[in-house]
Amino acid sequence: MFVSPHPPAPVAVAGTRPALWSLALTAVVAGFGLAVIVVNTLVSHLTVGLSQAVPICLGLVGCLAFAVALRLLHRAWWLAVLSVVPALFVLVGSVQLAPETVLRDRGVAQQVTITDVQTSGKRHEFALQGDSGPLDEPLVYSGSSPGYQVGQRLTVLVDPQGQVELADAEKVDVAGKRSMLVLGAVGWTLFALLAGWRGH
Template sequence: MSVQSHPPTPVRVVSARSALWSVAMTAALIGFGLAVIAVATAVGYLAVGLPNAVPIVVGLAGCMAFAIALGVLHRGWWLSVLSVAPALLVLVGAVQLAPEAVLQQRGVAQQVTITDVQTTGKRHAFGLQGDTGRLDEPLVYRGSSPGYRVGQRLTVLIDPQGRVDLTDAQDVDPAGKQRMLVLGATGWALFALLAGWRGHVSRARGRAASEPPW
């Protein structure tokens, strides 16, 4: 009496295909994250002179899309929640890089004195007196603790084309915003690698559990 044997299950082939798929999806997610950063930064430059809401909306949409893709690849959502930290670096860097770079490139530095302040909610508008007279544009700070006082001397950068708001020269740091983008991209890449590995392990366990025991 002969015993009929079943052909061996190509476990290694399936596993190799799954690993290649996970690697490809991880690489695609990293590329997508870099594309989000590039597009958000480009929109920031194109939107110089427009309300900040334009690059903010584009950046938020890209960050949300990356978080969703990360959760799908990971087959879980806690990594997506943790990816908010590098996403904030990406968003702030992409939105603020362009106007600060413009001010650094063509901004005119001027010594001014704060003469008065008008507060509306959390918006503080500080009147400025320069060497040649009072400036038409105030220094605007949005927040609860502006850190400026009447009588204070400081240096501001003024865009001669009027497309970028007057800004405290100490706050203009495009190199710092570039570092934020690099850190954000690095964080996203690390999360994508972790998501790809954990997603691959999860899918492999799911296949193993669904295989028949014989």
């Protein structure tokens, strides 16, 4: 039986990428995801007192761009679609961290009583009565089940500079928003690694 003295040459599979190139692309996508988180969080802090539409729109664009980058890296859409889950953590955490940090650092706690409520669609505005008189600013809740009622007493945090809307003190959770950012960053990094491996 004849045995060839030379081992067979490796067969190139169409569409494959060199390992170093795949590793570099994976690092770029993972780094881009972290950059989106840092930039949107910074923009949210810089625009405190202005409309939250700026960090929300920028965050949506960043999340969409990361999903497209995953699609290009993995060459399939299913992983990009699943990345929406950590993207929600990224968006909510990066947008809400700044105003809640402001309320935690300089907000003034006041004991108030809800005296009235005005509802327009899913927007609820609760009029508040403090110990020294009615508050000029209402407690705003957007959603179908606010969980507040007339006559209820609660503690709110009021920004003395008026840049941030007052909020229920129990709902201000800076550590929770930071945890959301960490979870979002970890999730995106894992998705990037998986996309790079499968794309390779």
